[in-house]
Amino acid sequence: xxxxxxxxxxxxxxxxxxxxATGPAPVGQLAKGLPISRPAVSQHLAALKNAGxxxxxxxxxxxxxxxxPNGLAAIRIWLDQFWTEALANYAxxxxxxxxxxx
Amino acid sequence: xxxxxxxxxxxxxxxxxxxxxxxxxxxxxxxxxWWPATHSTNRASPLAEVIMEPxxxxxxxxxxxxxxxxxxxxxxxxxxPHRVLLAWQLNGEWQFDPGLVxxxxxxxxxxxxxATRVELEHRNLERLGDHAExxxxxxxxxxxxxxxxxxxxxxxxx
Numbered sequence: 001x002x003x004x005x006x007x008x009x010x011x012x013x014x015x016x017x018x019x020x021a022t023g024p025a026p027v028g029q030l031a032k033g034l035p036i037s038r039p040a041v042s043q044h045l046a047a048l049k050n051a052g053x054x055x056x057x058x059x060x061x062x063x064x065x066x067x068x069p070n071g072l073a074a075i076r077i078w079l080d081q082f083w084t085e086a087l088a089n090y091a092x093x094x095x096x097x098x099x100x101x102x
Numbered sequence: 103x104x105x106x107x108x109x110x111x112x113x114x115x116x117x118x119x120x121x122x123x124x125x126x127x128x129x130x131x132x133x134x135x136w137w138p139a140t141h142s143t144n145r146a147s148p149l150a151e152v153i154m155e156p157x158x159x160x161x162x163x164x165x166x167x168x169x170x171x172x173x174x175x176x177x178x179x180x181x182x183p184h185r186v187l188l189a190w191q192l193n194g195e196w197q198f199d200p201g202l203v204x205x206x207x208x209x210x211x212x213x214x215x216x217a218t219r220v221e222l223e224h225r226n227l228e229r230l231g232d233h234a235e236x237x238x239x240x241x242x243x244x245x246x247x248x249x250x251x252x253x254x255x256x257x258x259x260x
Contacts, residue, residue, distance in 0.1 A: 014110070075194050075230050080112045083222060085138050087116045090220075093136040094118045094128050 012036060013044045017067070020054060021077060024066035111225035118218050122210050125218035126183035129208060130154050134164070143172045143196055154188075156180055162188055173198045178205070185209050194230055204229055 016030055027045065031038040045065055048054040055068045067077075118125050128136070133152035142149040147166030152174075154162045160177040175198075179187035188206040193199045204226045211219040 076110075076112065076227055079224055079227070080114075082138070082141065083112055083114045083224065086136070086141075087114055087220070087222065089136040089138060090129060091116055091118045093132065094120050094125065097124075097128070 010044070013048060016041065016044050017048060017053060020065055020067050024064050026059075026062040026064050028062070030065070111223050111227065113224075114222045116220050117213060118220060119216060120218060121215055122183045122212045122218045125220060126186075126210050129210075129220065130156070130182075130186055141196065142166075143174065143192060143198060144170060146170060154186075156182070175203075175206075183210055190224065202229055 012034065015034065019025065019030060027038060027042055030045070031041045034041060045054065045056070049056060049065075052068055054065050056063045056065045058064075120128075131154070133154060134149060137149065137152050139149055142164060144164060144166040147168040147170055149164050150167040151165040152163075153165060154160065154177060156177075157180050158177055160180065161173065162175045162177060163171050163173045165171050173191070175189040175191040177186065178189050179185065186208050188208075190204045190206045191198055191200065191202050193202055204224065207223045207225070209221045211221070213219050
């Protein structure tokens with residue numbers, strides 16, 4: 001199995017992806033606030049889905065998109081959070097220890 | 103579509119209120135004092151210390167309170183006090199995997215005499231892909247994202 005990681009280099013696609021990181025959403029909701037058409041958003045979502053970064057399912061007539069928890073994206077988000085916490089601890093440790101010499 | 107685009111590296115930047123020498127020393131030499139205690143590869147004993155041997159090819163590992171050692175990776179480039187490049191060899195289950203190398207680069211830049219910008223980049227995350235599925239457990243579990251946020255809230259409230 002090969003992973004074709006699509007599209008996180010594209011800024012619009014990354015923006016869509018980051019919005020999905022906060023919770024599942026339908027296309028229409030994702031298109032709001034983006035300077036591109038709804039069909040264009042759908043194309044980006046298709047690319048994200050091809051890459052295994054998002055999944056979708058039907059809910060009535062709408063398709064709901066969410067981040068694929070089996071995908072690499074989950075690890076990336078997790079590491080991102082981890083480093084935020086680790087660096088905050090690091091800065092706090094520096095403030096705790098006196099003086100400017102190690 | 104034959105598109106092969108890699109996941110963006112994790113990049114972080116922080117300014118700490120100390121000179122570059124101490125910023126480097128605390129990062130590399132006292133890692134165990136600030137490393138989130140929730141993130142240990144040692145299932146047998148809580149984390150006591152993180153040791154980074156100060157030279158290229160130096161080992162990077164944790165020591166548990168019972169004295170046991172668990173490898174995390176190794177030093178690739180050692181350029182105090184400006185830069186260190188590490189091989190992070192922990193997979194998505196937070197276990198050492200000798201066949202896996204992701205790069206972790208930390209750069210230190212003076213901002214006057216008493217402040218230092220620290221820039222961190224964790225890259226080659228696509229190499230974690232083989233473990234992506236298994237990482238779901240880690241991500242969803244207590245040690246995952248939810249656990250991290252809880253730990254962070256604890257620290258912030260202190």
